Amino acid sequence: MLDSRYKHIFLLPALLALVAIIIFPLIYTVRLSLSGWDVNFPELDYIGWDNYARAITDGRFWDSMGTLYLMVLFCIVFEYLLGFGLALLLWKDVRAGRFFRVLFIVPMCVTPVVMAVVWRTIFHETLGPLNDVLSWFGIPAVPWLSKSGPAFAAVVIIDVWQWTSFMFILLLAGLMSLPREPYEAAQIDGAGPIRTFVHVTFPLMAPITLGALIIRLIESSKLMETIYALTSGGPGSSTETTSYLLYIRGLREFQIGYTASLSIIYLAIMIIALTIFARSMSRLMIGRQGPVRV
Amino acid sequence: MAEVVVSGVFKRFGPVAALEEIDLTVHDNEFVVLVGPSGSGKSTLLRIIAGLERQSEGSVAIDGRDMAGIAPKDRDVAMVFQSHALYPHMNVFDNLAFNQRIRGVDRKTVDRKVREVAERLEITELLRRRPRQMSGGQRQRVAIGRALVRDPRIFLFDEPLSNLDAELRVRLRTVIKRLHQEMRRTSVYVTHDQVEAMTLADRVVVLRDGRIEQIGAPDDLYERPVNGFVAGFIGSPAMNFLQGTAAEGVVRIGETETGAAGAASGAVIVGIRPEDLLPDGAADRGRLRALVTLVEPMGADTLVFCTTDEGQELTVRLPRYTAVHEGETLALGPREGAVHLFDPETGQRLN
16 A cells, blocks of 8 residues: 555645645735735735725726626526527437537637627627618617617627527537436326426426526626727726726726725625525525435 | 237337337236347337337227327326436426326316325325435336326336336335236336246236247246247246257256157257256256356355356256255256257247
């Protein structure tokens, strides 16, 4: 038998990498958030909880949080509905499915900034093709990027365009892995397509759906590149999400200490919100007992 | 009343034939078990009867009515699946009631039926639970209950006990058998477990490679298997097969001779069940010398594995408390009239 110390030695490099990549930056951010480091005083001094006190009264920060969650809500609902709908359509027909499955991955593979630039052209109020198309149906030009409502919608549209395929692929994989027998039982019981969906497909898909929603929730909470390239948070601050505000505070205004405190608050809220979301969704969709045991 | 007549059924999946020329009549109130190794087509046949699969050729009739084009739900059959296939988000009560509700049966009747069935299967205290809050055995009870509530003409079982542990399997087997005795409903049951087949069936259908090898009562199959495959498949531990020669009613296995009815002559395969090999003194005539290699005491009896002088493997079932040890040599003789002879080429029975 090998000395058990060896295993710890072999684990050490991985542990060091973990410390360097995750733990050290996190602790350092906490330390930074207690300092007044900014462009004028680039020093790691100690100012106590001042930054946090300031953050609590920072209306723009909380507004950005509200904008973010509203945006995320819209994005995820549309992505889920569209993605599940498409997955159900392509579930049975495998031949066409293979083609569409590849086609649908394309948006996911494109860099968000590149896509945002393309979309900015599409959304352009006077030169963009979208308003042109709308005008064929007699719809007056929409000020996509210069009015807060349409700008908000534009961000949601891009996110939905880009990430519906992710939902689609995850949910399609889930559908294809469902057992055959419950469907046959439903067939013998005489359940029609709607009852079969409600009583078989949907409940069997609940764990996968939950996973997909949580992944998307985490991902879309970091919404930043699209906004950076498309609206810069504007008009006004109507599309300013938290990550974008952090970018402005930290990398444009160089309020390093303050930004650190904002990001710690953001992180804490994210963890709490995600936990509550995951718990309540799993209770709602799967029932009190947590994940399905087979 | 429900009689199932399967005639001339073929099923092909592309170039692969899953079933070939199946003719089978399941009589009213009969419990028929389809048994065979995996890939024998037994589940496919069941699914064709249920209407979940369509045959390539031939017909299925229930009570004289051709089932072509009739949906599973309109065949008045209920099916119990291997994986229970309960609706995961419904509690037991709703699972049991689901079909009746779809059919628009009034609430009071549904309630009464569900409670009756729950009582009968001793799952009343589980009615509020969901499938995943129950053990495998409980779930399968509920799945059986779901079929009972339907009160169908025909019960179909697709390996319902295969996912359960040995003890539960035996218990639920008894439950199924008792239910059938009480309700006397036509049942078709698929299993790969020949013990289940033997214990449950009025008649057993042995399938291999999509063909019916033999249909008969369990005892018939055990005592007069029509060929080597059925002989080897039915019975546990399996029948011993030895090479021998037959001439004028006498079978020679190596140095040993035994009487066997039938007009076989030339090389034969001699089949002897483990319990029909008797040690010293008990056998009528002829002796097979065999070296004991392994002894497995089973409680009720003892299994002895040995090798004959000619190097053929034998399994012998001896009464319990038989003092036999590895390394001993036994002199074995087949019980009178318990020798099965098979053609070495075709495997067909010769005596």
